[in-house]
Amino acid sequence: MISFDKTGKRFGTLDAVKDFSLDVRDKEILGLLGPNGAGKTTLMLMMGTVYRPTSGSISVDGFDVIKHPNNVRKLIGIAFQDARVDGILGAFDVLNWHLKMTTVLDKEERAERVEQVLRAVDLWDARKKRTWLMSGGMRKKVEDCKVLAQRPKIAVFDEPTAFLDVPSRLLMWKMIRELRDQGSTVIVATNMMDEAERLSERVAIVNRGKLVAIDTPEVLKGRTKGGEVLELTVDDGQEFPRGLLTQFGEVQDVTQNENKVSVYLSSGRLLLPKIVETLTTGGIKIQSVHLKEVTLEDVFLNYTGQNLE
Amino acid sequence: MSSAGLVVRVVERDIRILFSDSFLVGIMFANFCVDLFVTAATFSNLISSSYFLRIAPGSNFITAMVAAFQSGRDVWREKYIKDLASYLFTLPVPRRLFAASRIAGGVVRSVIATFPGTLVIAYLYGILFSPLLIEAYLIVGLFSLGIVGLSMAVSAFASSIEVFATVRSAIQLYLSFLSTIFYDASVFPAVVQPIVETNPMTWAMNAFRSLPGPGSALNSIAILTVPSLAFAALGMICYLWYAKL
Numbered sequence: 001m002i003s004f005d006k007t008g009k010r011f012g013t014l015d016a017v018k019d020f021s022l023d024v025r026d027k028e029i030l031g032l033l034g035p036n037g038a039g040k041t042t043l044m045l046m047m048g049t050v051y052r053p054t055s056g057s058i059s060v061d062g063f064d065v066i067k068h069p070n071n072v073r074k075l076i077g078i079a080f081q082d083a084r085v086d087g088i089l090g091a092f093d094v095l096n097w098h099l100k101m102t103t104v105l106d107k108e109e110r111a112e113r114v115e116q117v118l119r120a121v122d123l124w125d126a127r128k129k130r131t132w133l134m135s136g137g138m139r140k141k142v143e144d145c146k147v148l149a150q151r152p153k154i155a156v157f158d159e160p161t162a163f164l165d166v167p168s169r170l171l172m173w174k175m176i177r178e179l180r181d182q183g184s185t186v187i188v189a190t191n192m193m194d195e196a197e198r199l200s201e202r203v204a205i206v207n208r209g210k211l212v213a214i215d216t217p218e219v220l221k222g223r224t225k226g227g228e229v230l231e232l233t234v235d236d237g238q239e240f241p242r243g244l245l246t247q248f249g250e251v252q253d254v255t256q257n258e259n260k261v262s263v264y265l266s267s268g269r270l271l272l273p274k275i276v277e278t279l280t281t282g283g284i285k286i287q288s289v290h291l292k293e294v295t296l297e298d299v300f301l302n303y304t305g306q307n308l309e
Numbered sequence: 310m311s312s313a314g315l316v317v318r319v320v321e322r323d324i325r326i327l328f329s330d331s332f333l334v335g336i337m338f339a340n341f342c343v344d345l346f347v348t349a350a351t352f353s354n355l356i357s358s359s360y361f362l363r364i365a366p367g368s369n370f371i372t373a374m375v376a377a378f379q380s381g382r383d384v385w386r387e388k389y390i391k392d393l394a395s396y397l398f399t400l401p402v403p404r405r406l407f408a409a410s411r412i413a414g415g416v417v418r419s420v421i422a423t424f425p426g427t428l429v430i431a432y433l434y435g436i437l438f439s440p441l442l443i444e445a446y447l448i449v450g451l452f453s454l455g456i457v458g459l460s461m462a463v464s465a466f467a468s469s470i471e472v473f474a475t476v477r478s479a480i481q482l483y484l485s486f487l488s489t490i491f492y493d494a495s496v497f498p499a500v501v502q503p504i505v506e507t508n509p510m511t512w513a514m515n516a517f518r519s520l521p522g523p524g525s526a527l528n529s530i531a532i533l534t535v536p537s538l539a540f541a542a543l544g545m546i547c548y549l550w551y552a553k554l
Contacts, residue, residue: 048399052553073401084396086322088329097325100318101400104310130329 381460
């Protein structure tokens with residue numbers, strides 16, 4: 001288990017992370033969701049013993065990151081947001097050296113492991129190409145492959161699918177899930193909602209260096225103004241009578257932005273016919289109706305008061 | 310994995326990076342050849358063939374100096390351009406061992422880069438097929454150790470590549486022209502002589518020049534060891550400071 005206990009990191013006068021407390025469970029995929037500059041990378045670098053926390057503590061499998069950094073390093077593999085690879089070396093050499101440093105595999109086992117991951121991400125034919133000549137997406141795959149091939153007890157991915165096309169993103173998610181199935185605890189830092197939602201068992205929302213909320217995506221969404229949002233477009237200039245809808249117990253909130261009305265519901269599908277009938281009877285001209293589920297974006301907006309993008 | 314095994318792996322990476330650009334290795338040897346066979350040969354024509362032999366090891370030490378500073382430049386680039394440093398510091402190697410490995414890697418690179426040059430000088434000195442050849446490589450290695458340490462120290466504090474390059478040039482000028490590569494210390498103005506006599510390049514030159522002569526060069530080598538170890542320790546301390554990020 002990984003425990004952050006009131007962890008803080010200060011750079012000069014800036015608190016990059018402040019009073020951050022979180023327990024990461026064994027063999028789970030935890031999503032760290034937050035905008036750029038939220039402190040996700042700083043948290044990972046502190047966990048990876050690169051930065052020293054300026055307050056609080058972090059323990060990884062019982063090892064304190066300050067007192068026993070080398071024990072911690074033996075457990076962790078980090079795939080960075082920007083590929084941290086020797087540009088002058090080819091993908092095979094980069095991965096082979098990484099495994100030499102982080103595993104006890106022999107030469108044949110390393111070669112087999114490297115070939116396996118490079119073939120999986122379709123980079124085998126480019127294995128000798130210097131990584132600085134590769135595209136951003138290819139380099140990112142090499143970076144992710146370091147951890148996928150290492151199979152560490154604790155695998156950390158920072159924006160694992162940045163620069164990747166859609167098929168590659170889906171493949172990378174599958175490989176990360178397989179890594180967890182093989183016994184790794186996985187932490188994925190991301191600012192992509194769909195990535196956090198589709199990959200993570202729990203999502204920790206981080207904003208301005210602080211933990212804002214943590215739970216499963218379903219629970220987080222459930223806590224956010226009901227479970228569904230009814231989006232109505234009404235005629236321009238019409239004042240929307242909120243009271244018509246708040247009489248229903250299932251309606252948790254109604255907001256209006258010009259002629260767009262959002263009705264937050266706990267059971268929208270059942271209530272939809274009643275709402276339409278009530279509004280029509282009340283003289284409201286409805287141009288369109290769209291029922292959608294609450295997304296993590298709504299959750300983030302709810303907890304932080306700001307959009308993620 | 311044993312500590313020695315980790316050191317070997319870190320050194321291996323440095324060597325792989327050196328050889329991944331054969332142009333770089335080639336150009337260093339070409340520099341040595343130009344330095345030796347053009348500059349030194351010209352001087353020998355102007356003065357005497359014994360002067361050629363006197364300044365010949367200097368060409369090799371200058372190549373060693375260039376190669377050693379490449380290591381410092383690589384460390385600087387790892388932090389400021391490629392941000393590889395944060396990756397390297399997550400690897401399961403104790404920081405001190407890692408710092409020592411980087412210095413060892415720099416020394417090995419430097420000895421490799423000067424390998425043919427040392428053979429050429431050894432041939433010129435008539436010690437190519439003598440056990441003194443090992444001492445010749447020991448001198449080049451010790452000199453490289455000090456310069457790698459210095460370059461690591463500079464890389465830790467240089468905030469830009471321009472600062473690094475300027476400090477490197479200043480050190481190279483000091484090592485080249487305030488030493489006995491070209492002239493005896495007695496030729497320098499009296500006020501400069503102490504600087505020339507305590508220049509590590511002077512000690513390295515003295516050690517190398519004493520190889521073919523009568524008596525042992527071990528005393529000269531021992532003198533060279535002191536500043537080399539001191540600079541290596543300085544480089545390690547600076548690298549550890551820099552590794553705190």
